[in-house]
Amino acid sequence: MSLILAMDASSSACSAALLRRQNGDDEIISRFELTPREHTRKLMPMIDEVLAEAGVKASELDAVCYGRGPGSFTGLRIAAGVAQGLAYGLGRPLIGVSTLQALALGGFLRHQYRYLFTALDARMNEVYAAAWHIRENRPVALMEEAVLPPERLKFPKGHDDHDWVGLGSGWSLWDAMPAEVQAGLGLCLTDVDPAAADMAVLAADAFDAGDIQCPHDVQPVYLRDQVAWKKAR
Template sequence: MPLYLLALDASSSACSAALLRQDEADTACLARFEMTPRAHTRRLLPLVDEVLAEAQIQPSQLDAVAFGRGPGSFTGLRIAAGAAQGLAFGLDRPLLGISTLEALALQAHRRYHFRHIVTALDARMGEVYIATWHCLKDVTSPMSDEAVIAPERVRLSADETDWVGVGSGFTLWDRFSTDVQLGMPQHLNDLEPRAEEMAWLAARDFTAGLGQAAHLVQPVYLRNDVAWKKPA
């Protein structure tokens, strides 16, 4: 029997859904992606319906559900988590939370064959969500913990010479240190996390037995204090 896994994401200005079908002979993924700032609530579930309809399967045929668990937009993460938890709970299926930063690294690796990747998302309040990755043959390996930090404080290991920056955090390029800029000759700030890569990562985690009950999987915000306070 094939594995059917649904992934959805609303962690950024984009909104996306993907359905992965995997069996012993083949793996295929149907996906929808839209730039929908401030329209995630209205568009997320219709995108889910579209990929299910294209695949001609019913929700009851799903084996697992996944979502972009963050870091990212607080509102978007809550929307995606609520939708994914509702689907997983209603279907009595395991739920998997997938790192938006890892999904972004996998996208950059698969699209451009980058190997040493710094993923960064604009965290507002003068900070970025950031992590570093080594990618090889569609396998992502973390080289640092995920963090929320001011661009000026970002440091990269000196033993790699081909770092590539990916994500909206690099719209703050001028605020990164000279050392970081010299060690990162290329950066792309127009890539957004997508449910398509999250589906592939979720299939990996599902096979490893990492699926959980819906109520146990929560968004990862990284920042505890969501309200910016001016200094006294």
């Protein structure tokens, strides 16, 4: 059995989840709330709630996970700080999970979409984007995660004829996206955010595979360099 605590503050949503995996079956207890600018106040109570509901002490955890990005600069720092603090204090490994991959997994688990183009609003007229294909019930990347203007979005080479679904806040910049991308999307959902429950599943996979790291080795993924300087501009 493995117990994974996951948390995310990378978007307008704040979430925490406790996953118990036993004999290949996952039991997940989670909290999810849209709380813009309240992540600092909400995250720790959510963590306490999922642990209490599961009847699990923090000392029983096997690993800690957080949404490593891309996403909100401030939100990523909040989740990273809490996750690293817990992992250090408990002497447990820390697993960083892609927010874009978690978004894709959620689209598959809840709606069975198999070709997913995830995009999050990166502000400054850019989006964080990646494309995924579901294989063996998990999202496999068809392109590297990138930050770019919406007008530069394109389907992965050789995969433009699939029934694509767009997920995430980045698709709110629809009018700026290329006509071929608009024509190739069968469905577009902008009101979905990454969730700790989906991150916990990916983290449990990584833990089972031995793909774990020490807390100090896991860093947020911003994709954009010099974030603070660019915002000041």
